[in-house]
Every structure is written in structure tokens, then in C-alpha cells.
Amino acid sequence: MRANTPSSLAPTGMSPAGRGLRYSRDTLRRLNVGAVLLAAASSAAAYTVNLNPAAPQEIYLQVGVGAFTKNYNVGGQPGINTTINTVSTTLATGVVGNGTAQAMTTNSTAAQSYWDGFTFCTVPAQLYIGGFFRTTGATTAAAVVTATVPVALTDATGDSIPFSQINWTSSGISDPPTEPFPAGTFVSGGVQTVGSMASNTWNESCWTFSYLNTQVAAAGTYTGAVLYTMTAP
Amino acid sequence: MITLSRMASAFFLILALTIIRPPGAHAKTITIDDSGTQALEPSVTMRWKTAAPSRSAGSNLMIGTTTIRVRINVMPWLRHAGRIYLALPAQKPGPIRLSWITQGRFLPGQLVSGNRVLVYAGPITTPFMEDTLTFQFSVSGTLMGRAVPVTYHFEMDEG
Numbered sequence: 292m293r294a295n296t297p298s299s300l301a302p303t304g305m306s307p308a309g310r311g312l313r314y315s316r317d318t319l320r321r322l323n324v325g326a327v328l329l330a331a332a333s334s335a336a337a338y339t340v341n342l343n344p345a346a347p348q349e350i351y352l353q354v355g356v357g358a359f360t361k362n363y364n365v366g367g368q369p370g371i372n373t374t375i376n377t378v379s380t381t382l383a384t385g386v387v388g389n390g391t392a393q394a395m396t397t398n399s400t401a402a403q404s405y406w407d408g409f410t411f412c413t414v415p416a417q418l419y420i421g422g423f424f425r426t427t428g429a430t431t432a433a434a435v436v437t438a439t440v441p442v443a444l445t446d447a448t449g450d451s452i453p454f455s456q457i458n459w460t461s462s463g464i465s466d467p468p469t470e471p472f473p474a475g476t477f478v479s480g481g482v483q484t485v486g487s488m489a490s491n492t493w494n495e496s497c498w499t500f501s502y503l504n505t506q507v508a509a510a511g512t513y514t515g516a517v518l519y520t521m522t523a524p
Numbered sequence: 525m526i527t528l529s530r531m532a533s534a535f536f537l538i539l540a541l542t543i544i545r546p547p548g549a550h551a552k553t554i555t556i557d558d559s560g561t562q563a564l565e566p567s568v569t570m571r572w573k574t575a576a577p578s579r580s581a582g583s584n585l586m587i588g589t590t591t592i593r594v595r596i597n598v599m600p601w602l603r604h605a606g607r608i609y610l611a612l613p614a615q616k617p618g619p620i621r622l623s624w625i626t627q628g629r630f631l632p633g634q635l636v637s638g639n640r641v642l643v644y645a646g647p648i649t650t651p652f653m654e655d656t657l658t659f660q661f662s663v664s665g666t667l668m669g670r671a672v673p674v675t676y677h678f679e680m681d682e683g
Contacts, residue, residue: 337555337558337613337675337676337677338558338561338563338592338675338676338677339673339674339675340563340567340568340590340592340659340661340673340674340676341566341567341568341671341672341673341674342567342568342570342588342661342663342668342671342672342673342674343567343568343569343570343588343671344570344586344665344668344669344670344671345569345570345571347665347668349572349575351576363574363575363576366574367575367576368575369575369576405576406576423576423577425572425575425576425577425584425665426665427586427665427666427668427669428665428666428667428668428669428670429666429667429669491577491584491665491666492577493576493577
């Protein structure tokens with residue numbers, strides 16, 4: 292069979308009459324199919340889409356009460372709660388400065404973990420602290436939670452009690468001994484690390500505060516605010 | 525001479541058949557031209573599947589959805605039966621899960637990178653096959669430090 296180059300072919304249905312050069316329908320089909328296969332082979336390509344990680348970092352820190360639309364394990368989303376919880380104790384006159392630590396209680400009502408609703412802390416004896424940070428990539432750096440601590444608690448007349456008079460233990464119902472936010476004592480007038488969170492993990496502890504009661508303070512109501520800050524790498 | 529002529533004819537017939545279909549030939553897979561395909565979004569925005577992680581760091585999936593108007597050129601197989609697959613080659617950044625729903629021309633399905641799934645089996649009756657597919661990609665966030673291109677293609681099994 293004699294081969295004809297495709298360029299010598301008029302497009303199908305456009306063959307001018309009386310041109311003399313005619314191809315059988317079968318020949319045309321074969322040549323056209325050959326041309327199509329060539330075209331397909333030259334333009335076949337894979338399709339590419341770009342996966343773009345949006346808002347790759349998310350952080351959530353809860354000290355005391357927090358905000359979640361519902362528990363995490365049923366699709367809950369974290370929110371913002373501006374409540375400032377307190378931890379306090381009231382000393383009877385006879386025990387002031389006697390060196391017997393006094394348990395402190397909180398006005399926080401956060402007993403359940405937002406992770407699954409499990410009753411994790413005992414209120415009012417314990418203060419919930421927990422959260423997470425999300426980040427993409429294979430980073431292993433942890434987010435750090437710090438406490439910015441004033442020098443002292445003060446009353447209306449200017450008397451003071453060093454913040455170092457307050458410490459805390461850490462636990463959680465059904466938790467192992469090791470806590471992400473371990474026990475500690477406030478460092479007066481400093482910024483101290485109180486815990487850390489590995490990337491993409493949920494972390495929580497329950498703190499039980501005590502007033503060490505090793506110094507005699509004048510009668511009064513002493514207050515001070517500690518600011519907790521979470522810093523993600 | 526007659527016998528020799530017949531033997532020669534038989535030889536050439538066998539040779540011709542051998543050229544057309546070699547003994548033990550396997551199905552041939554050809555990537556289908558999808559140059560007519562269009563994505564409705566320029567990139568797939570990947571977000572955490574769950575806003576919060578699990579306690580054990582076991583839930584780090586990021587998911588992203590995009591709609592793609594698929595148009596593949598199947599003219600070479602016109603008036604033949606064909607089996608069309610959606611293939612997602614193994615590629616960086618690592619294991620990628622892809623699921624999709626369709627408007628009916630192709631089959632819905634899901635796969636993990638490094639595999640392919642049948643999306644059509646039957647006669648090829650039109651030069652082009654079109655459908656709108658909604659893709660959902662799932663990738664571990666630990667692999668998504670930056671934007672990554674992901675490639676897939678349609679392929680036809682011949683034979």
C-alpha cells in the first residue's frame with residue numbers, strides 16, 4: 292500500500308470536487324485515526340493542583356473556664372472566653388503565718404475537658420489549664436506557656452504578700468503522674484515557664500493552689516493577677 | 525511449488541498476526557489527554573480536619589476540596605469499549621488520600637496515592653468525555669509545611 296502524507300489530504304468533508312485525488316473512506320479513516328493518535332500522544336499530560344495549607348497554625352489556651360462550641364471529639368470548635376477566674380483562700384486570724392499551707396479554691400467551673408467532656412478536674416479545688424497548638428510541617432518544637440507574675444499581692448493600704456507564697460500541685464483524674472503543666476511555685480516579679488505543648492497534641496492539667504503561709508501579713512484582702520501566655524514557634 | 529507457495533503464505537500470515545498481537549501481550553495503559561480540564565479554583569485550600577488535635581497527636585489530617593471540570597479526549601478509542609482509571613501516582617509530600625464525587629458520567633471513588641481506581645468502563649461513544657468532579661484531598665499536616673503540587677491523570681487500558 293502506498294502511503295500518503297497527511298498534509299496532502301483535504302479535511303474530511305472539504306474535498307473539492309474534480310480535484311482528481313480521492314481516497315477511499317477506509318484510507319481516510321486510517322490516516323485520520325493515525326493523526327489523532329499522534330495528537331493525543333503529544334498533548335496527553337497529568338493534571339496538577341496545588342495544595343495550599345491555609346491558616347496552618349492554630350493555638351488555644353484555657354486557664355479556668357474556656358469556650359468550645361461543643362466537645363472536640365464531636366466536632367467542637369474553640370472560641371474566646373474573656374472571663375478572669377480567681378483562686379483564693381481566707382485565713383482565720385489564728386493561723387496567719389503559722390507555716391501551715393492553706394488550700395486555695397477557684398471560682399472556675401471548668402471541671403470537664405473540652406476534649407471529650409470527661410470530668411477531669413475537681414472544682415472548686417482545682418483550676419483547669421489546657422490547650423493545644425496546631426502547626427504544619429514536621430516541626431518538633433513545642434509551644435511554651437509562661438506566667439507573668441507580679442512581685443506581690445497587695446491590699447488597699449499598700450501591704451503586700453510575695454507571689455512566691457503561692458504554689459501549686461498538678462494532676463488530673465485518670466492522668467499519669469507526668470503532667471504537661473507540672474507543679475510549681477510562683478516566682479515573684481518574673482516570667483516563668485509553667486508548661487509546654489508538643490505540636491498537634493491536646494494538653495491539660497488541673498492545678499491545686501496553696502498559700503504557703505510562712506509570713507505574717509496584716510489583715511486585709513490581697514490581690515494580684517498572673518497573666519498566662521502561650522507562645523508557639 | 526504449490527506446497528511451497530502455501531507454506532510461504534502461511535508463514536506471512538503468521539508473521540502478520542505476530543505483528544498485530546504478539547504472543548503473551550499485556551494490556552497497554554495510555555495516559556489520556558486531559559488538556560481540556562479546568563479547575564474552578566486556582567489552588568486547594570487545606571485546613572485542619574479538626575480544629576483541635578487529639579491527645580495523642582493521631583489526628584493531624586488536613587483536608588481541602590476543589591471542583592474540577594474534567595474533559596478528556598477519548599477520540600482515539602471512539603466506538604470501542606474502554607476502561608478509564610483515575611490515577612494518583614505516589615509523590616511528594618507523602619501519602620495523599622483523594623476522594624471524589626461526580627455528576628454521573630464517571631464513577632465516584634477514593635484512593636491513596638500510588639494507586640488508581642476505575643471511573644468508567646463501557647463503550648466510548650463521544651470524542652470527549654466530560655464531568656464535574658468534586659475532589660477532596662486529605663494529607664497529614666506534618667507533611668504540609670508549604671504549598672505542594674499534586675498530580676493526577678486519567679488513563680485508558682487498551683487491549
